[in-house]
Amino acid sequence: MAGSQRYVRYILLAFLCLTIVYFFTSSAPIRGTPLTNASDVIKEQEANAGGSSSQAHLSLDKDTYTQPGTSPNTPNTLPYESAEGPRMNATFVTLARNSDIWEIAKSIRHVEDRFNRRYNYDWVFLNDQEFDDNFKKITTSLVSGKTKYGTIPKEHWSFPEWIDQSKAEKVREDMKAKKIIYGDSVSYRHMCRYESGFFFRHPLMLDYEWYWRVEPSVELYCDIHYDTFKFMADHGKKYSFVISLYEYVETIPTLWDSVKGFMAKFPQHLEKDNTMGFVSDDGGSTYNHCHFWSNFEIGNLNWLRSQAYIDYFNHLDRDGGFFYERWGDAPVHSIAASLMLKKEEIHFFNDIAYYHVPFTHCPTGEETRLKLKCHCNPKDNFDWNGYSCTSRFFDVNGMQKPEGYEKEQH
Ligand SMILES: Nc1nc2c(ncn2[C@@H]2O[C@H](COP(=O)(O)OP(=O)(O)OP(=O)(O)O)[C@@H](O)[C@H]2O)c(=O)[nH]1
Numbered sequence: 001m002a003g004s005q006r007y008v009r010y011i012l013l014a015f016l017c018l019t020i021v022y023f024f025t026s027s028a029p030i031r032g033t034p035l036t037n038a039s040d041v042i043k044e045q046e047a048n049a050g051g052s053s054s055q056a057h058l059s060l061d062k063d064t065y066t067q068p069g070t071s072p073n074t075p076n077t078l079p080y081e082s083a084e085g086p087r088m089n090a091t092f093v094t095l096a097r098n099s100d101i102w103e104i105a106k107s108i109r110h111v112e113d114r115f116n117r118r119y120n121y122d123w124v125f126l127n128d129q130e131f132d133d134n135f136k137k138i139t140t141s142l143v144s145g146k147t148k149y150g151t152i153p154k155e156h157w158s159f160p161e162w163i164d165q166s167k168a169e170k171v172r173e174d175m176k177a178k179k180i181i182y183g184d185s186v187s188y189r190h191m192c193r194y195e196s197g198f199f200f201r202h203p204l205m206l207d208y209e210w211y212w213r214v215e216p217s218v219e220l221y222c223d224i225h226y227d228t229f230k231f232m233a234d235h236g237k238k239y240s241f242v243i244s245l246y247e248y249v250e251t252i253p254t255l256w257d258s259v260k261g262f263m264a265k266f267p268q269h270l271e272k273d274n275t276m277g278f279v280s281d282d283g284g285s286t287y288n289h290c291h292f293w294s295n296f297e298i299g300n301l302n303w304l305r306s307q308a309y310i311d312y313f314n315h316l317d318r319d320g321g322f323f324y325e326r327w328g329d330a331p332v333h334s335i336a337a338s339l340m341l342k343k344e345e346i347h348f349f350n351d352i353a354y355y356h357v358p359f360t361h362c363p364t365g366e367e368t369r370l371k372l373k374c375h376c377n378p379k380d381n382f383d384w385n386g387y388s389c390t391s392r393f394f395d396v397n398g399m400q401k402p403e404g405y406e407k408e409q410h
Pocket residue numbers: 094095096097100126127128129187188191214215216295357
């Protein structure tokens with residue numbers, strides 16, 4: 001009895017094994033690879049349709065499908081792809097609050113997907129308060145390079161002792177009454193002053209020569225196929241922009257007076273072959289309010305750390321307009337670049353498609369947009385709009401506007 005029971009068990013076990021073997025071999029498609037191989041999928045479709053679609057076949061990039069075909073194998077990352085060649089001495093930099101986490105997460109994802117996943121540059125985060133663990137955990141998981149977190153020293157985020165507090169307070173009340181955006185905000189003013197004169201001097205930033213500034217909730221609409229930092233270095237560029245526009249006059253009524261004071265006091269810092277024509281229509285008597293929009297910047301940190309720029313910032317800071325008015329870092333950087341850099345040291349990136357509420361830069365020229373897999377609507381491009389200063393930038397530099405720009409004027 002015991003002997004025949006064992007016999008039955010052996011038969012059942014053998015049957016079970018056969019069933020399992022059958023199940024695996026028959027459920028696996030041709031050549032035993034799972035149907036995650038795109039060329040297999042297409043071949044099978046062709047076979048089923050009884051025809052051949054050579055176009056679909058030719059369009060496949062074989063190198064993209066190099067995951068080993070074992071099952072189960074569900075890769076949780078995109079295929080690893082690293083751009084060739086050395087890296088530059090460069091970092092992304094973001095000033096943010098802990099509460100900005102999901103807005104900055106979105107920006108990081110755009111920058112990584114379109115560019116940095118192939119370059120793995122570092123990312124420095126700066127804050128006037130300690131970053132919390134949640135902010136660090138999420139941003140670290142998204143950035144492909146190293147992440148670094150810095151707290152801003154108090155003396156870089158407070159009123160200098162020469163500022164008359166009650167005068168500054170009165171200004172904020174007036175601006176609030178006039179409904180000027182951020183007109184009554186103290187923190188916004190510290191932010192503008194910090195971005196104007198201090199971020200490049202933060203100890204974490206001293207390790208780098210190049211920076212790319214990224215703000216919360218920005219978007220990139222096209223692939224970037226080359227190292228933008230290396231481009232800057234190879235072409236002798238020190239500052240760059242994608243969008244330019246006119247500043248809100250109410251926030252900078254005396255900025256140009258202060259700039260003129262600087263020019264008189266430090267003529268040695270002015271570049272002869274500069275872009276004065278971008279910021280002034282009358283050779284420097286008055287400001288035309290044009291500026292590069294500084295929420296996007298790729299630039300050279302050593303230029304910002306130069307004696308010329310530091311003398312410029314200190315002069316403006318002394319005059320108090322960061323608090324007695326509401327000077328923004330955009331006009332402050334732009335005027336500096338226009339007066340103290342050579343014409344060819346400022347670069348306009350037509351091929352970097354960018355959005356920061358409420359403006360879009362969508363590259364002019366369909367060929368570029370298709371090649372770079374852009375997903376912006378060219379109708380949204382701000383460049384040739386009457387409120388943009390980009391046309392002026394081209395004219396001042398005697399540059400030819402990108403082909404097809406007239407069609408995108410509206
Ligand atoms: N740590 C810190 N960062 C700030 C503070 N205020 C603004 N920022 C950051 O400074 C940058 C500019 O601030 P935004 O609020 O984006 O100013 P904006 O771009 O002029 O205006 P928005 O249209 O609101 O984007 C962003 O990267 C913010 O995250 C602050 O009080 N503390």
